[in-house]
Each structure stands twice: as C-alpha cells, then as structure tokens.
Amino acid sequence: MLLTPQSIGWKLKSTLYFITGAIASFLALPIFFIVALSFGSSQWLIFPPPHWTTKWYERFFDNPQWIEAALTSLQVALMTSIIATAIALPTSFALVRGKFAGRDYLYSLFTLPMIVPVVIIAVATYSMFLSLGLTGTLVAFVISHVIVALPFAMISIINSLKLFDKSIENAAVICGASRLEAIFKVTFPVIKPGIFAGALFAFLVSWDEVVISVMMASPELQTLPVKMWSTLRQDLTPVIAVASTLLIFISIFIMLVANILRKRSL
Amino acid sequence: MSLLLSSRKWKDLSLLFPICLFLGIFFLIPLVILLIKSVTVPSFGLGNFYELLATSTYIKILGNTFLVATLVTVFAVLLGFPLAWCITLFPKGWGRFLLNVVLLSMWTSLLARTYSWLVLLQSSGVLNKILMGIGLIDQPLELVHNLSGVIIGMTYIMIPFVVLPLQASMSTIDPMVLQAASICGASARSVFFKIFIPLCKPGIFSGALMVFVMSLGYYVTPALLGGVSNMMLPEFIVQQIQNFLNWGVASASASILIAVTLVIFYIYLKVQSDSPTSSNKGS
C-alpha cells in the first residue's frame, strides 16, 4: 500500500509517472543541452543551432591556456585522490575497528569539511597560504582540495569496511596468518572496490572544485573550473560549453566506474 | 594484561595520527585563525560585528541569504518528494532510472550545470523562446541575474540532496504497516496523510535541513545566476576579501555563517538519531 506498485491505482500511477518524468527532465535536460550546444555553430548559443560544428572543440584544443588548465586539473585531482585515500585508509580502520571512546565525535569532526561551507574553507586556507606565500602553487591546490575530498574517501572506505565481515579476517588469522598478513592478503583484496571508489570520489571532488580553486589560483596556475569561471565572467562563449562537456563526460565516466565498484564491494 | 589493552588502544589512535595532523594544521588552525580575526582585525573588539549589524546592506544580504535558502528548501522538498516516492515504489524499472538521473545530476560538474542554466535562462535563451513561441508572453522574461535565476538554479542543484536521504528513510518503512492501516479501514488518502507522511517526516526533515544549511553557504550558483541586488552571504565574504581586502568584516561574516551552519547541523544530527526509522545512530 503506497509502497508497493500493485496497490496503487492507475490514475495515481500515471500522474506520478508524469510528474516525476517532468522533474527528471528538469534534472537531466541542462546536462544534455550543454553537450548539444558545444556542437552548435552559433556564437550566441542560439538553440537549436543553425548548423552543427566542431569548431569550438578546435578552439579549445588549440588554446594552450585551456589545455594547461585541464592538465593542471588532472594533476591536482590525481594527487588529491592519492593523498586523501592514503590518509583515509588508516583513519577508517581506526574508526571502524577501534574500541576507544569518542569514535562518533571523531567521525563528526573528520566529516566537518563536508559541513562547513566551502567558501569558509576557501577563505581560511587562502588566508593561511597567503601568509605562507604559497598561493598559486600546486601544493596549495592539492592541500586545500584534500581537505574537502577527505570525508568522501573516508565515508566510502568506512562503508565497505563496515560491510566487510570481520570474521573473514579472523578466519585468515586462525588459519595461521598474522593480523597484518590477514589484512593485506584478505581484507584489502576484499574491500579494494570500496577503497578504489573512495579514491574516485576524492578525484571527482577535486576535479569539480570551484570555490577554493578560484581563491588559490594565480594567472600562471589554474584548474579547468577556474579557467571556465574567469571566462564565464567575461562572456558565455561556446568554448565553455566544450569545457563543460569534457567535465561532464569525465564525471559520468568516473561515477559509473565508482558505482560498479561499489556494487561489487557488497 | 592492562598493558596489552592500552598498547592496543595506542595502536588504534596512532592510525588517526595522519588525519589529525593534516586536518589540524590545514583545516582547524586556519579556521580558528579566521574566527579570531573577526575580533582582532583591524582592532581588538566586537567592532566588526557592530559595523555589520548597523549596515542596512548587510542586513539585506543576511535576509536575502535566509530567504533564498528557505525558498530553495521548500521547492527542493516539493520536487524531491515524488522522486523519492517513485524510487521507493518502483525499485527496478522507472525508479532505478530516476535514481540514476538524480545521481548523474549530483555528480556532474556544478559549474557546467550552472553555465547551462545561464544559457537556458538568458533573455534570448531557450526557455524565453519557448514561452514566447506558445504565446504565454510577449516580452522575454528576466530570468537570470535576479532572485528567480538563483532560486531555479539552486533548487535544481539541491534536489538530489533531498531525494537521497528521503528515499533512504522511505525504504526503511515497512510496507506492511501501511497495509495494516488500510486493513483497519483507512482510505488511501488517510493512509497517505496519517501514516505515510508522518513516517517520512524524519527523512523530509533531515533532507530539508541539509539543503537549507548547504544553501546558506553556497557560492558558485548565486554568484553566477544572481544579480548585484540580491547578493548572498558567501559572495559578500569573498567580495570583502578579494575586492576590499577587508579581512575583519569578512571574518565576522564567516563566523556568523559558521555559527548558523553548526547550529543547524547539530539539530540535523539530533533529528537523525531520534528518528524512529533510523537504524544506526549517526555513525
């Protein structure tokens, strides 16, 4: 009743289909729209475009600034992902397996970067890197991205570790493996999808990060979202649609992989 | 014996060393310094807060921030509810499709989606063209660089953050309870309003609080889709720093934003752990 499809009348059902269909289009259409626009010929983003073209893609790839920004993004996201996962892994073990008091409080503390508005993290770290003279450096980018990416990596690993039946690890120990051996030979291989998904989420957070990056960026070093941001503030050129399309496809690709991994980790 | 136990405990805590070090140095200390700056820059005292509260522009910004957050929360819940319901109702076909759309939207670049709305909503944009085409309006509507632009864009961004917790709480409702209610003689309408909605309440409430608190601190979408006259608090903070180097006022505003955020988040945690359908308590 109301939670099983059979118990709902066809009238209500079709209304529900219609409404949710409309909301789903509201959610999905802007994404497809932007992909379509990146192939449109109109400078003024008229839709439907008069012709289809790849000239904006040529513009994008011919411009070393865009390419550099994309490469910086990739570099920052990769480093962020690795560092965030490396820090999150021992943290997750301590939080899931540890028997000390205050674990819930620590968990809340470590997820705080997800709660505190990004603007504030951006301003606070900006202020710190400013006084250290590090703004506009790769180090500043990576460190500030790791702060916001950490909770995502941690939550993913914690979830897979919680789902992991510890008696499997115990079975390895009783079979003669030391605790550390058991963790490396049994636990890690089994929760690997969860760890990998965590790393991917961290990558994605960094890849999409705008606010902090805008603060950290210098004219010499900027990520793709920063380049898009500064271009957007001048005009709405279709080249941004190209950059958006690239961001979208990489995001979708990573999300798909992460989802497949997460399902496998169950 | 106790020695063994304490060494075990120490080992657990040493695993937390990297994260404590990292977040301590790069997150907590800068945050605390920022908060301290609100009462020390340019001079010691509550001067920044007095200045803020005495300025009508600031009061307007604060009011606008809460207005936007409230409206976005209401719209996101209204639009998110049917989605969550459908996802729970049809977990295989249509529901799974909807869930994928929600996830796709959530994990697609924020900037790309905001840009898309900028183009869609501009006066020569698709939306205006359609509305004029079907004869609803003669003149293009001003949909962007004002309140409506911010509300549309933000609602769009926030829907997934309502759907996911709401759907999670709906899926913990035992369908038998609803069946029992209708066996007891309740009509579909009263089952919906007297049983289903009350059972969803914790999910709605936590989703709404989440969206509200996120909206308060949102920067990108309001900055791009909003106008000068309806600036929100995060934008104001960035502006104070980037344009005026006014760290004192910026830090004071940041302190207010953090305080509000943490209070609401605390309520959120309380609601979650008190809800009858929550299976684990907050961890």
Added chain:
Amino acid sequence: MTTQQSSAPLVTLKLLNKEYGRFTAVNKINLEIQQGEFLTFLGSSGSGKSTTLSMIAGFETPTSGEILLHNKSLINVPSHKRGIGMVFQHYSLFPHMSVRDNIGFPLDIRKTPKAERNKKVDDILKLVQLEDFAERPPTLLSGGQKQRVAIARALVYEPEILLMDEPLGALDKKLREDLQDELRQIHKRLGITIIYVTHDQDEAMRLSERIAIFKEGEIVGLGSGRNLYDSPPNAFVASFLGNSNFIKVRAVSTSEAQFEQQTLKFREQTTPIKTQADILLMVRPENLHVLSEQQAEQEPLTVEMNQIAATVEETVFLGESYTCSVVTESGQRLMSKYISKDHCEIAAGTDIVVRWNVNHTNVYDQWKQSDITKA
C-alpha cells in the same frame, strides 16, 4: 560418558573471566576438555558460550584466568600461532579466492611445498565431497557447500582442536541434519577434538559426547546429553532442556512432601532435604502417566509410584504423540505426553489420576522463579 580422568586434559580453562566494562560475559568458569572428545557449549544468546570460544581462539583476551593447552598457557600466544582450526557462523570464506585456494590458504601461509599442498587439498576436497567444485569462487556455492569448504579449510592443516561457532545456524532444517550426521562421521574418522557452540539443543544432543550448558556467563550443567536430561543438576537445566513439570511442595521428611491431600515420595538426596523446606519436584511429561478412574482401580498403586487426582483440561494430537494438560484441585497444571499409537484421546473435563515413578522425580531445594519460567 567420556569423562575418564585417566589422561591429562587437552584444554583446561581455569577461572576464566571476561568483563566488558561492568558487564560480566564469562564468569570464572572451569572446564577440562579431553583429547578427541566432541564437546558442545549450549546456551541462549548472551550466555557467554561464544565469548568463551572466542577466548580459546584468541580473538578475545580474558580479563583474568587461564587457558591451558597441553598444560601450557595460551594467553600470550596470538591466534595465528595457536594451531587451532575454526569454522565460523557465516562460513567466512575468502570471496576473492577459489574453493581450492581457500582450502590451500592455511598451507600457503605455512609455506608448505607445492606438491604436498596440492595433495592435501585434494584429499580434503574428497573428504568433504567437493572435488567437482574446486575451481569455483565461493559465491557460486550453496550454503551447505560453503560450510563444507569452511570445514575443509579448518581441517586441512590438521589442527588438534576444531572450534565451531554455530556453523549450521544459517542452513535449513533438513540440510542441517544431514550435515550434523556428516560432521559426526568426520569426528569419528579423524578423532579430532571438537568444541562446538550452538543454541539448538537438538543439535547439541545429536552431535556431542558432552554438553556444557551456559547461563549468564557460567556453566550450569556439564555431562552427556542423557545425563543432563534425565537428572538435571538444577532447575534451570531441567527447564532449559526439553519440557518439564514443576510442582512446588513442602517437605515433610527427607523423602516425602505434602501436596494437596496426597503425600508425594521422592528419593533421598545426597544432601538431605530439610523438613518444612519449600522444594521443587520435577517430572518429565513423558514420565507422567494419565489413568482414567477405572484404570486406576484396576492397576493398584505400587510403592514406587506417586499419584495425584486431576481433571483433564485439554488434549492435543501431535502426530507421534499426544500432550494432555491436566489441572489439580489447587490449580496446579501438569503436562503429560504419551505415544498416540497405544492410546486414544481423553476428553476434556474427565476426572483422572496422574502417576509417576519416584525414580523419575528430581528434587531441588534452591531455585529462582526465572529458572523455571521459559521466556
């Protein structure tokens, strides 16, 4: 009974204690486990049976007390060096390895030479009849097959002791009985010592040579199934194992008690019952015979029998047997169980007498009300 004290015990638990904060999970238990025996820890959840097993395996550290294996302390020996085999409740197979590699894992850890490893794995696969499944991942096996793999993995390195923590709990009844028989065969064939944990008393009876009954962290009964059932050491065990009738009476001598107008006899106890003490008599339903008034007249009461007059309240047919519940004048309710083949149903409201043999009466002079009320 296999409790010959001639040989030294394989495992000895001495005053073994485990506390979690203020909660005592295992309360200073003592137990000796003989080489080659099949011992079951039986108890409801939270009775401390699994915690005790975990301490023997080394996953939990005792708060105090000793665990001895061949008279050597195991307390400071880590789990992986105890040389114990264990089968877990949810199989706990390694999901990323094939059946063969799961079983070979203990040998790989011990760096057993390849040829020897493969031979041992093949032998044990044959023992548990899984030769055809060797290359499959465990996710593709049925519950019973998974459990066989888990047993094979625990046996392949020939441990002296095999611990089993409710290994059949997740399987359905028929399969469980098959595997119980199989397990008994394996135990006989290998002569390995098995410590088995379960909350299922039928399973405990079916499998074990000795049963240790756990209650609130203590062992309240220890012995063979037959022994524990026929002469339970206390009212809790009497109530916990099978069904039982309890009659609260007052002793009038060391072997007699007053119930309503009748005198009930019981055997002299080793510590004599005090006159005027409140005592509890326990009779198993199958030892309580219901006789109609005519039958009672035809069969004179022997000295060994007790008799109470009562009225039938209800008779329920259960297939192989009937249960008949009767009520005495003072409202004492008693259950009798008799084989349906030899008897017929007795109508409700019939006045009858119930009789039972003095030797089938157990007497307790100390008990708690919670011991005899089944939750």
